[in-house]
Amino acid sequence: MAVPETRPTAVIVLAAGAGTRMKSRTPKIMHSIGGRSMIGHALAAASGLEPQHLVAVVRHQRDKVADHIGSLGTGAVIADQDEIPGTGRAVECGLAALTGPGAATLTGTIVVTYGDVPLLTTEMLAELVGTHEADGNSVTVLTAVLDDAAGYGRIVRAEDGSVTGIVEHKDATEEQRGIREINSGIYAFDAEVLTRALTQVTTDNAQGEKYLTDVLALARSEGGRVAAVVTEDRWQVEGANDRVQLQALGAELNRRTVEAAMRAGTTVVDPATTWIDATVTLEEDTTVLPGTQLHGTTHIGRDAVVGPDTTLTDVVVGEGASVTRTHGVGARIGDGATVGPFTYLRPGTDLGPEGKIGAFYETKNVTIGRGSKLSHLGYAGDATIGEHTNIGCGNITANYDGENKHRTVIGSHVRTSSNTVFVAPVEVGDGAYTGAGAVVRKDVPAGALALSVAPQRNADGWVERKRPGSAAAQAAQQAGRTEPNTDSE
Numbered sequence: 001m002a003v004p005e006t007r008p009t010a011v012i013v014l015a016a017g018a019g020t021r022m023k024s025r026t027p028k029i030m031h032s033i034g035g036r037s038m039i040g041h042a043l044a045a046a047s048g049l050e051p052q053h054l055v056a057v058v059r060h061q062r063d064k065v066a067d068h069i070g071s072l073g074t075g076a077v078i079a080d081q082d083e084i085p086g087t088g089r090a091v092e093c094g095l096a097a098l099t100g101p102g103a104a105t106l107t108g109t110i111v112v113t114y115g116d117v118p119l120l121t122t123e124m125l126a127e128l129v130g131t132h133e134a135d136g137n138s139v140t141v142l143t144a145v146l147d148d149a150a151g152y153g154r155i156v157r158a159e160d161g162s163v164t165g166i167v168e169h170k171d172a173t174e175e176q177r178g179i180r181e182i183n184s185g186i187y188a189f190d191a192e193v194l195t196r197a198l199t200q201v202t203t204d205n206a207q208g209e210k211y212l213t214d215v216l217a218l219a220r221s222e223g224g225r226v227a228a229v230v231t232e233d234r235w236q237v238e239g240a241n242d243r244v245q246l247q248a249l250g251a252e253l254n255r256r257t258v259e260a261a262m263r264a265g266t267t268v269v270d271p272a273t274t275w276i277d278a279t280v281t282l283e284e285d286t287t288v289l290p291g292t293q294l295h296g297t298t299h300i301g302r303d304a305v306v307g308p309d310t311t312l313t314d315v316v317v318g319e320g321a322s323v324t325r326t327h328g329v330g331a332r333i334g335d336g337a338t339v340g341p342f343t344y345l346r347p348g349t350d351l352g353p354e355g356k357i358g359a360f361y362e363t364k365n366v367t368i369g370r371g372s373k374l375s376h377l378g379y380a381g382d383a384t385i386g387e388h389t390n391i392g393c394g395n396i397t398a399n400y401d402g403e404n405k406h407r408t409v410i411g412s413h414v415r416t417s418s419n420t421v422f423v424a425p426v427e428v429g430d431g432a433y434t435g436a437g438a439v440v441r442k443d444v445p446a447g448a449l450a451l452s453v454a455p456q457r458n459a460d461g462w463v464e465r466k467r468p469g470s471a472a473a474q475a476a477q478q479a480g481r482t483e484p485n486t487d488s489e
């Protein structure tokens, strides 16, 4: 990753705005795309620069936002914006949180970004800071040229092409509104110039706000170099104001994530139906089949095949494993193991290498040893299963007595027959067997066969006596007549 030679003094992320167009009780910047909130993306990109200080300026739904930022673990300092509105005031409040009242002014580079611009990358910020420092600028602003620039601040340039300032849409003349180069709101500033200029910024404008954008003209008027880095990647400077824009950004982020995965060695058969969070990791030679969603901390090991129609959240898939039509949360799937189709892995499922959890199985909080198989139709919860054990069709761990959960412990090389019920707490020793339909209420010693079903008794002729004339009775009669096979021929 291209990190500039010097670490920026601070990155200040502005996140005090209300975001009313989301029509949501959740603060705008806490809405998610690609597995992270918008502010989460913004802080991740900022952290990549390894700034000495990371600051988030908050105000709207302050406590909720501050708690969320704290939970992201980036170490960002929370700065509260006061009642004076505007991006300039927001930055002033961010700076004040770093210096404290009356302390020495900051030096070095201060980067300003927004909490609602989720596709911005560390690489883009690094390019901005790199240019800013290499050219000895006072201010460097990230800009883009748009077909429709309405609403944005416009970049005003002199005849020689140098940047003279930014004019907000609402304050712009008709002629200025024709400018298509826009202010992204992302900048690198010389800390001393920024601090000094902000004291001179007023709220004397169409919106009555303290504009950060005024700093550019002020820096130039005191003789500083003001420049722009123009990006062609408009997605990286795009913000989300409503859920339509959020969806568009989410789709583009996913397109980028899926493309990056393919370039890094993952076969993705259908990018259009594949959703991969920015936080997911995949090794080389993995295959993702259509209709698959990979979320959170999910990791896919080398040569593994996932999908089709599979959703995994915080699931670790081992090398060479295959996971088909599965819904999994908080599970581990060992190397060479197979899961699915139609399988529900709940948190705490830990399937050993070469193991199997098959069709129509639900598992929760269960550790399954190497080579053990739970192939068809069952529930395994709160259990430990040893190695090379075969759990028969339709087995159930009855782990809940109505009040408490209990564990089932099954050893290695065990063979359980169809429809065994383990009434927990119960233990089954190594090499033991169970009979079909066994209800295992008592521990089974190693090597024993557990039988709990009463011996079978056949009431001969019952159908013909109790259901005379029925199709079953006729079939039985037919069977009886043909059995000796003597009266024909």
Ligand code: UD1
Pocket (backbone or CB within 6 Å): 014, 015, 016, 017, 018, 057, 081, 084, 085, 086, 087, 088, 089, 090, 114, 115, 116, 151, 152, 153, 154, 166, 168, 182, 183, 184, 185, 210, 211, 212, 213, 239
């Ligand atoms: C601002 C820029 C404009 C630029 C546009 C890019 C100013 C004066 N204008 O427009 O030139 O084209 O961004 O999107 O800077 N915020 C605060 N505190 C405030 C006001 C805003 O923290 O008092 C935050 C918001 O949460 C948001 C960001 O700053 O993350 C931008 O605010 P917004 O109102 O969307 O931008 P504009 O002021 O319209």
Ligand code: CA
Pocket (backbone or CB within 6 Å): none
């Ligand atoms: Ca505004």
